[in-house]
Amino acid sequence: MTTLYGYFRSSAAYRVRIALNLKGLAYDQVPVNLVKGEQKSDDFRTHNPQGLVPVLETDDGAQLTQSLAICEYLEERHPEPPLLPADAEGRARVRSLAQLVACEIHPLNNLKVLKYLVHELKLDDEAKLAWYRHWIAEGFTALEARLASESASGAFCHGDSPTLADVCLVPQVFNAERFECDLSAYPTLRRITERCRALDAFAKAAPGEQPDAG
Template sequence: MKLYGYFRSSAAYRVRIALNLKGLAYDQVAVNLVSGEQRGGDNLARNPQGLVPVLETDDGTRLTQSLAICEYLDERYPKPPLLPPDSEGRARVRALAQVVACEIHPLNNLKVLKYLTGELGTSEKTKLAWYRHWVSEGFDALETLLTDSTATGEFCHGDTPTLADVCLVPQVFNARRFECDMSAYPTIRRIAERCDILDAFKHAAPAAQPDAG
């Protein structure tokens, strides 16, 4: 399999973790988001959205959208599972993943930050406040969801990593990069630290990628 990504892309980071957790081998092709390669013809041919990641399977099928890719991997390579066996548990894990993927990350990715400082002409300080606002709103909710539930274990759901951890860890990485205050999130921090001692997460980290600047 071939993963078109970028070392700092949060969505590509999720897919790298999922691939690693499944023990799947993959080649990486870097698409430089800062220089705008994602909007170049090659990448648009792979994904009309002009985004990464794109996972190309061995038969040449190109898959887009990180959560859809992770679900695909979980269906095709069921061991170890990224979702628990019961429907209520699966709904909980998917909801936790979507707090990150549908509430926090979409507001804070590169194209949005560029629109803020470009079209809207906001200052760097205002951009940073925007970034931190959506992280804190999402993490406030996540911390409560994790703390209030007996389903939370060493990881977001039980004692093995799931799709929720796959999404949480890249978001925590980004929050730290933008110097968000993490003091109110002891459970999130504990889980992220637990994940980060696993090779699957360690090897997926931005700094460990071939295109890391």
């Protein structure tokens, strides 16, 4: 059985849930409460010594980490339906959109960084929120410009079926909404996100639908 160690509000775990659902794969979930620090427990570290979610335990017993690496693994093991287009340039485009979120927005706004801002740099709530919104605005402006102008965009980020780019976009929009970022300047991101959310695979992966949702 495939088991996902995650947390309902973790963007990275959310991406893996969407990918598993799009592939139609069944999986067990083991919640790891990041706010309570369960990811640092000796028990969880037997799954990932780094103390981070998500971890995907495959039916062969392998423990996979890093959400995009997990998604690529799922794509290779379960090619249908594809999360990447067939042509090399299209694949590069989808990966670059996914990485725009995963390498430029999300790393700056995750829990451990926000904790550093508060505990080490002594930022107040307002400065912390300004940091969060700054990186959302910078990244979403770039993403909106690409999605609105590039001819390969469609009903989804790339064409008319969901790809790895949508898998990354939707959790990032969820987080931006949670931090009450103004998303009015990103109509294409909002249109694509709504389209994704109408699909079962995305809807069932939403944080509020998870067993550990508070």
